[in-house]
Every structure is written in structure tokens, then in C-alpha cells.
Amino acid sequence: MATRQALIFDVDGTLAETERDGHRPAFNAAFRDCGLAWHWDEQRYGALLAITGGKERIRHYATHHAPAIAARPDFDALVGQLHRIKTAHYLRLVDQGQLPLRPGIARLIGAARQAGLRLAIATTTTPENVDALLRANLGPDAPGWFDVIGAGDIVPAKKPAPDIYQWVLDRLALPPSACLAIEDSEIGLKSALAAGLRCLVTVSEYTRGQDFRGAWQLLQGLAGSSLAELGLRSSAGDSD
Ligand code: XBP
Ligand code: MG
Numbered sequence: 001m002a003t004r005q006a007l008i009f010d011v012d013g014t015l016a017e018t019e020r021d022g023h024r025p026a027f028n029a030a031f032r033d034c035g036l037a038w039h040w041d042e043q044r045y046g047a048l049l050a051i052t053g054g055k056e057r058i059r060h061y062a063t064h065h066a067p068a069i070a071a072r073p074d075f076d077a078l079v080g081q082l083h084r085i086k087t088a089h090y091l092r093l094v095d096q097g098q099l100p101l102r103p104g105i106a107r108l109i110g111a112a113r114q115a116g117l118r119l120a121i122a123t124t125t126t127p128e129n130v131d132a133l134l135r136a137n138l139g140p141d142a143p144g145w146f147d148v149i150g151a152g153d154i155v156p157a158k159k160p161a162p163d164i165y166q167w168v169l170d171r172l173a174l175p176p177s178a179c180l181a182i183e184d185s186e187i188g189l190k191s192a193l194a195a196g197l198r199c200l201v202t203v204s205e206y207t208r209g210q211d212f213r214g215a216w217q218l219l220q221g222l223a224g225s226s227l228a229e230l231g232l233r234s235s236a237g238d239s240d
Helices: 019-033 042-048 054-065 075-095 105-114 127-138 163-172 186-194
Strands: 006-009 118-122 148-150 179-183 198-202 217-219
Touching (some): 042 054, 163 186, 179 186
Parallel strands (some): 006 118, 198 217
């Protein structure tokens, strides 16, 4: 709709396929660095994505699969250390250019900027990860294109809670009806819907087959989608 003024993007799975070859190997490298014989293969990691947030994911895994470690008095410190090391590994992969944007994302962001739409981010991942991903793929100025970047622990309750979207909406000073959320997962969709947002889902490699009831549009990707096709402008002219 012509009245929609802002796009709010999820990051992992939406902007880029970061999970299987980005976050997952970074977690595994951190486990190795800390002398833990843990390894998250692709299938296990897919199941663990039900737990949003890296620290929360480590904590959940340890509680269920390594209870002796979870019971250690220094467990909280260990989770923090593992996550700091994991983030360093992840940032290295991003800086090496190993995590490109999904097809159509750079063009959509460019078209939205040209059309005067405001941009924002609502994600569960660590803020440094977002900054690095945008810089590595879109250039050093790219984080500044986003009026609001809501990420990580800025809200205590992560997706599927609506809190991160509400935090972003507050800072945009816009009602949900003026924005479109773009998500790749059922958890993200739930979060956006609970915040009262219209949500477009662009399915990613780990989210195929999830329940996307309530999505405003369900797409396999954004390659070739114009702002007009996304209901954001009344005339075409921005597609590839
Ligand atoms: C994806 C996530 C994150 C990342 C890990 O969130 O669930 O937890 O897998 O990131 P979204 P951290 O799709 O909302 O971007 O380790 O930095 O928490
Ligand atoms: Mg996602």
C-alpha cells in the first residue's frame, strides 16, 4: 500500500542464509576452542533453531545434553565465554565474504531507499553481527541506511515474543499499520504478528515446511520482486 512507510527486516535467514554455514560453524569452533566435545551437525542445528538467541541455544543444549556441565557453578560464565568466542568466529566468516545476501535483497533495499521508504531491522542476533553483515555486503555506510536497528539482548524476551518489533516501532514512531515486516521463519512471523504487523515471509533453507499461517505474502525468495509487487508502491519500475 502507498501508505506503508517502513520496511522492518529480520536478519538471519531473511537478509542472508547465515545459519548453516555461518552461525553453526561458529558455534562449533567455539566449542572446540573451549575444549568441549560438542558438535552441532546440520540436522541438530535445524532443531536447535527453535531456541532463539545464541546464548539461549547453548544453555538449552547443555541443559538437555550435558547436564553435568550445566550444573557447574561457572556455567553462566562459560555460556558467556562460548558466545563471545562464537561471535568472533562468526564475524571472521562475515568479513571473509562467506555470507552473501540472498538474491534480490540488495536491490530491494536500494529500491526502498530510492522510493523514500524508511528501513529498520528487528533481529535476535547480536548487534555486531548485523553491522558486519551489512558492511561486508553493502558497504561501510550501509548500517546508517537503517533508522533503527533492534538486535540481540536489547529486549530480554526474544522472538517469538513481539518485544523486538515493539521496540523498533517505538523508535520509528510509527504504528504497525505503517510498516511491513519481512521474515523467514515461523518464530519470526509469530513475533511480527503479535506486534500487530503485516508480515511477508521469504522462506529460507531451514524454514521450509514451517507453519506460515497469517503471513500476508509467502514467497520462496525476493529475487525479482518489485516494490509494487510487494504492495509497497502502486507502480512498477524497480524490478531487475
Ligand atoms: C536468528 C537467531 C540467532 C542466531 C544466533 O535470529 O535465532 O539466535 O542464530 O545469533 P533472527 P547470536 O532470524 O531473528 O535474526 O548467537 O548472535 O544470538
Ligand atoms: Mg530469521
